[in-house]
Amino acid sequence: MLLNVEKALGNIFSKLDFVYFPLIKRENELKKYDFCFIEGAVTNKEQVKLIKHLRKKSRFVVAFGTCATYGGIASIQDFENETLAEEVYGSKISRISDTVQGIGNYINVDYYMRGCPVIKDELLKTIDFFEQMKIPPDYELPVCVECRKKGNRCLLAVDHLPCMGAITYGGCDALCTSQGIPCQGCRGPLPSANVDARVKVFEKFGMSKEDIRRRFIKFAGTSKKFRRILKEL
Amino acid sequence: MSGYILKKEDFGKFIESLKEEYEIFAPVKKKTYFVFGKVDSAEEIAFEFINTEYSPTNLFFPKKEVLFDYNNTKINNKKEDITRVIFGIRPCDVHALIIMDTLFLEANFEDTYYRKKRENTLLISLKCNSAGENCFCESMGTDKLERGYDLMFCEQGGSYVVDIGSQRGQKLINELFKSTDEECIKELHCNKKLDMQKVNQLEQFAEHEGWKKESEACLSCAACTITCPTCGCFDVVDVPNLNMAAGKRLRVNTSCQLKNFSEVAGGHVFRETRDKRFKHRIYHKLVYFKKQFDTFMCVGCGRCITNCPAGIDMVSIINSLK
Numbered sequence: 001m002l003l004n005v006e007k008a009l010g011n012i013f014s015k016l017d018f019v020y021f022p023l024i025k026r027e028n029e030l031k032k033y034d035f036c037f038i039e040g041a042v043t044n045k046e047q048v049k050l051i052k053h054l055r056k057k058s059r060f061v062v063a064f065g066t067c068a069t070y071g072g073i074a075s076i077q078d079f080e081n082e083t084l085a086e087e088v089y090g091s092k093i094s095r096i097s098d099t100v101q102g103i104g105n106y107i108n109v110d111y112y113m114r115g116c117p118v119i120k121d122e123l124l125k126t127i128d129f130f131e132q133m134k135i136p137p138d139y140e141l142p143v144c145v146e147c148r149k150k151g152n153r154c155l156l157a158v159d160h161l162p163c164m165g166a167i168t169y170g171g172c173d174a175l176c177t178s179q180g181i182p183c184q185g186c187r188g189p190l191p192s193a194n195v196d197a198r199v200k201v202f203e204k205f206g207m208s209k210e211d212i213r214r215r216f217i218k219f220a221g222t223s224k225k226f227r228r229i230l231k232e233l
Numbered sequence: 234m235s236g237y238i239l240k241k242e243d244f245g246k247f248i249e250s251l252k253e254e255y256e257i258f259a260p261v262k263k264k265t266y267f268v269f270g271k272v273d274s275a276e277e278i279a280f281e282f283i284n285t286e287y288s289p290t291n292l293f294f295p296k297k298e299v300l301f302d303y304n305n306t307k308i309n310n311k312k313e314d315i316t317r318v319i320f321g322i323r324p325c326d327v328h329a330l331i332i333m334d335t336l337f338l339e340a341n342f343e344d345t346y347y348r349k350k351r352e353n354t355l356l357i358s359l360k361c362n363s364a365g366e367n368c369f370c371e372s373m374g375t376d377k378l379e380r381g382y383d384l385m386f387c388e389q390g391g392s393y394v395v396d397i398g399s400q401r402g403q404k405l406i407n408e409l410f411k412s413t414d415e416e417c418i419k420e421l422h423c424n425k426k427l428d429m430q431k432v433n434q435l436e437q438f439a440e441h442e443g444w445k446k447e448s449e450a451c452l453s454c455a456a457c458t459i460t461c462p463t464c465g466c467f468d469v470v471d472v473p474n475l476n477m478a479a480g481k482r483l484r485v486n487t488s489c490q491l492k493n494f495s496e497v498a499g500g501h502v503f504r505e506t507r508d509k510r511f512k513h514r515i516y517h518k519l520v521y522f523k524k525q526f527d528t529f530m531c532v533g534c535g536r537c538i539t540n541c542p543a544g545i546d547m548v549s550i551i552n553s554l555k
């Protein structure tokens with residue numbers, strides 16, 4: 001994603017010195033970092049060790065993307081039973097991952113850059129803030145606000161589609177909902193989200209408990225807000 | 234002022250004559266709903282709408298507006314000299330603009346951005362043929378319009394009865410219009426009725442337990458305030474370029490339904506709980522504003538009810554207060 005900000009790339013490279021970035025560099029050194037962007041979920045003990053090491057060596061740690069924040073799509077496995085895994089992989093193959101968690105479960109995280117994928121503008125803004133040695137404030141707006149500002153019609157209220165917009169972090173500029181696709185909740189639940197009311201609305205529109213459950217485990221099932229409601233469902 | 238009449242078949246010509254001088258905004262159909270959009274001909278204009286999904290206040294008070302951009306120490310103000318006509322604005326929405334005028338033109342401070350747009354725009358109102366299921370303008374007294382419009386169209390048989398509301402409106406009248414004694418006799422009846430007695434006693438219900446109960450259904454998505462024609466709360470944000478020397482200053486719409494709306498430095502939030510925020514919107518529209526400016530802030534358009542994904546209905550909540 002970082003390499004995808006074509007226009008600003010030159011600017012970024014002139015400001016930041018990438019010391020460890022195996023994707024773009026041949027020689028990478030593990031030393032001290034000002035900023036450490038960690039991408040992907042934590043699935044085994046070695047990875048826990050690695051991120052703990054990175055935490056010690058870095059001034060700021062950023063969870064980069066939904067997987068690093070909540071575990072992402074891969075974390076669905078935590079909510080499914082063992083028989084399903086056996087059906088897919090067979091019983092003989094040993095799996096290298098056990099639980100799938102966001103990095104915040106193991107280390108202190110300074111900033112969560114949510115989204116699947118991360119939004120370009122947010123990335124640039126974050127780099128801006130870091131340059132001044134500041135941590136950007138949490139963007140606490142639901143997707144609905146941005147969606148409405150674009151002049152869309154509510155997918156939930158009118159079309160009764162299972163849109164997660166109202167309880168999900170905004171910042172994506174209502175990318176999906178503007179195309180008529182209900183929000184999947186990739187940016188995770190807002191701290192002020194009214195999850196119980198959302199479940200009631202889904203039930204009112206005729207969604208089954210199983211469907212609602214799937215909706216919640218898709219991206220951010222490991223978040224506190226969703227974990228609680230998943231126990232009740 | 235004496236009335237005029239315009240035949241429906243001449244309407245297209247009237248729009249053509251407006252086009253020479255003005256940009257025309259009118260309700261257009263977007264998929265299954267109606268919004269205000271720029272039109273080039275009369276065919277694009279939709280007439281079958283009850284009201285638009287979003288209010289025309291957006292044309293004066295955009296949800297996101299660049300105030301100026303800056304480069305080092307230079308500030309470039311955006312120049313807007315387009316003159317516009319808004320056709321098909323409903324009486325309730327004209328009332329909403331009158332309320333916005335009270336706030337942004339007549340109160341202590343004047344909003345120059347708003348004033349410019351307001352002065353450059355002519356309003357041609359279109360009377361409603363019927364009320365929508367969530368309209369309660371009759372209760373708010375906003376179904377009738379005495380001022381604020383330049384022209385008022387009223388569909389009657391095969392023609393429009395036109396009432397003139399201002400001198401600027403008078404200038405739009407051309408040879409297509411004929412003098413008439415006919416008057417618009419349209420009376421609107423809303424099924425939804427707000428109990429105004431309850432509204433006047435609202436202050437007594439400030440600590441009512443009903444607010445907490447009703448707010449449990451609220452998703453805090455801010456749909457009610459964003460679609461409201463009289464909601465004008467905004468936040469000012471700077472968006473610098475990556476080199477930090479240049480950038481722009483934006484005014485973005487925000488909402489009292491969001492938790493960070495009332496957050497101050499140090500992290501204190503004045504309206505932390507959902508029921509406080511929920512109640513605040515209703516009280517601002519019907520109590521606080523009335524105290525300050527002697528008029529209700531609500532125009533009864535019903536957009537907050539139509540657009541609420543949780544189905545919260547402020548009218549029935551107030552009516553059922555005991």
